[in-house]
Amino acid sequence: MHISEGVLSTPILAAGAVLTAAGTAVGLRKLDYDHLMTVAILSAAFFVASLIHVPIGPTSVHLIFNGLLGAVLGWASFPAILVGLLLQAILFQFGGFTVLGVNTFDMAAPAVICALLFRPLMLRGGRSRVIGAFLCGSVSVLLATIFTSAALAFTDEGFIHAAEVLAVAHLPIMVAEGFFTVLIVGYLTKVRPDVFTSTYSNQFRRSGDCAMEER
């Protein structure tokens, strides 16, 4: 879900840049050098994962995994997604410098919001894990779509129809994303439950957050 360069208006570009700068500042402040390596390698893994084609009927889609990223990295999602998008710009020329702020915010803000909302549910186990993971995956794409469409729609009246089509086209991805998040979270909690705690809990040291670690 990229908006390319030269499309958005100045106020939207500026707002995106400011919000992303703030989010990245928070993310970097909460990260110590001990966890930087984990964040770098996990964001590389998410970068690789988002390039994989998932067949749906006659076509295939790329998943975004920003919900899962949020659940694993917390506020560090902002710098992780910023770096991922910068690399996409440099390696594939998707997006560029001026839209970096808007594109990062569109994906990182939903990641953080969904992590805060659904992560506790996700780590509880049983049916609530399935529901939490599905919501985390699908709502993060829903919010990302809403933010992207809003950025287009607020730029100029003329973009409203394009924004609507963009939003509708992402509906199947929302479902696929939720479904995949459920499967991946299920696998990870069995094999490597500390994926969800090592970086995240470092940022939010509260009693409830470390339930997985204690278990």
Added chain:
Amino acid sequence: MIDEPFATGSSFLHKADPRAKLTAAVALSCILAVSPSPVGPALGLLAGAVCLVWAGLPAHAGRSLLRRLAAVNGFVAFLWVFLPFSTPGETAAVFGPLTATRQGLALAVLVTLKTNAIMCLFLALIATSDAASLGQAMHRLRVPPKLVFLFLFTYRFIHVIGDEQRRLFTAAKLRGFTPRTSLHTYKTLASLLAMVLVGAMRRAEMTRRSMLLRCFHGSFGTLRSFRLGLGEYALLTAAAIFAICLSALEVLHV
């Protein structure tokens, strides 16, 4: 999977100090992106095309260049389907039930010019450096060190983890896995992706420990030294003059 087809070459733009190129590209793309009239972006596109020719991209990069331009213009084409018809204004043409407006067409042209101008400048100035030297250039330009660290390490590990992911997929393929629209495919893909994350986690811990062992304390010393020569100053001056002209055009609403 991930190669940098434009980063190899022997032109001035390939050899120039990445700090100068980065500064020029960021400044020019910001000015072009906020331009309200099509004159600036048209000049920008011309400048971008000149830079691309000047960069003398190797012959084997020609196809990737076209593919990248096509990918960006795909989004622009998507906007062309809607913009002329959904922008209110004077009627310019009527296609059946749809009316294209003059304002809508003008906006679509503006967006197309801006996108392609920034893209060409980006390709000529940024894609001609590899990501590692850009990371070092960002470090010298006072980008927060933690962000540069993340950038360099993510770049480094994309290749490693990409290899690992391919190894897992090859293993699945050898066992007769063919992706289809089925629950089995999704379960397999999800497990493979989860394994990629698990592998990444393990690797992160190993790398962190081995770097601690080698006395890593959070900052890189780079052996590479950048030098701003006469050519770089000329490039920066040209970019600055061009930027001032574009801003003047924008302010004067030409």
